Amino acid sequence: MKDWLLQEQYQLSEQIANNKLPHALLINGVQGSGKYELANWLINVLLCQTPQLLNNNTPILPCGHCKTCRLYHSSTYPDHISVVSDKATIGVDSIRKVSQFFEKTAQLGQAKTVLIAAAETMTVAAANALLKTLEEPTENSFIILLSSSRDTLLPTIISRCRLIEIRPPVGSELLAQLEQANGNNYSNLSHLPELLDSIIQQQYLEFEALFLAQLQSHVEKNKWLKMLNDSPDALRWLEKILTNLMRAENGWSLSDGINSEKKAKLNKDTLWKIYLKLQIMTKQVKMLSQANRQFMIEKFVADVDNILQN
Ligand SMILES: [Zn+2]
Incomplete structure (x- = not known):
């Protein structure tokens, strides 16, 4: 289990011990933060017939060998x-199965549990169907939702759940835990794909x-646009680069920072305007279909051009 999940494990263990779960x-947490690991531990603890009880040194642990384990x-x-x-x-049919369940x-008289992974991908109909189940809990039944972008879930769903926000360490502490040398003072788990591969x-x-070239001379526009469309990580990368540029602009040190020649000609105001456009676009893209994604990205690129020319 990841170190940063331990505190949550203790808190959940206490709630289980006091019948307050x-x-x-x-x-909720970014990819790689250990959401599934935590949920899997919790479900196993709830199902286990002879769990090892909470003590000062360890949270509740499933025994691993009883019939239910x-x-x-x-x-x-x-x-x-x-x-x-x-x-x-996730469509409404899948959620109906949950209510029927x-x-x-x-069958075995222990807890009944449901895990819904990537809950943010529920359709509106599915989310509405789930609301009913959340409002009418049956005894000793637990429902665990996992999500990596909480803001795309219906607020009515969030308000009916106890929210566990996983916040892994950042910067050097994270890199030490992952035994990674790449990265900088601001590395975080969302950078895992490039940190590990x-x-x-x-x-x-x-x-x-390509992006930095685009910011300065517009020469690589088509190549950059293609990469924005093709790479699943591109929007996250854009945010990372812009944030790094703004940090450098504010004089914060980055151990592998973008050097000053590269960031020439850009000021805080310009970066901030592009950053805001990116935030709006990212939010829209998360909620739209693939065809619209391409359109939104092209519009964003045009917006960036306008910002740079003014
Ligand atoms: Zn067991």
Whole structure:
């Protein structure tokens, strides 16, 4: 288990020990933050017939060998279901199955649990169907939602769940835990793909070079636009580069920072305007289909051009 999850484990353990665990939990955190790990531990603890109880040194732990633990580990535990969509969205049918599941009595008499991964991909109809289930909890039943972008979930869903916000360490502390030398003082878990994979790191550097060239001379516009459209990480990279540029502009030190020649001709005001456009565009893209994504990105590139020319 990741070090930064331990505090949450203790808190949840205490709630379980005092019979105060909420019926619905929403675990939010970036990719790689350990959401699934935490949920998996919690579900296993709830199902286990002979858990190792909370003490000063360890949170509650599943025994790993009782009947229910064994069934759970072989994915045949009858009183748990995971909703994991293989499509881009979780539809209303999947959520109806959850309500039907909770209506039935537990087969083994332990807790009944449901895990909904990538809850932010629920359609509006699915989210509305889930609301009803959240409002009418059945005894000893728990529903755990995972999400990596909480702001795209319906506020009515969030307000009915106990929110667990996973905040992994950043900068040197994170790099030390991951045993990584790349990165800078502001590295965080959202940078994991390029921190851990040299090919992605190479693509990131190429993207950064194209973007910086674009900011100064507009020469690489088509190449940059293509990469923005093609790379799944591009929007996150843009935010990372802009944030780094603004930090450098404010005189903050970055151990692998963007050097001053590269950031010439850009001032805080310009960077901030581009950053705001990016925020708006990213939010819209998260909620739109692929076809619209391309349109929004092209519009963003045109907006950046306008900002740079004024
Ligand atoms: Zn057990």
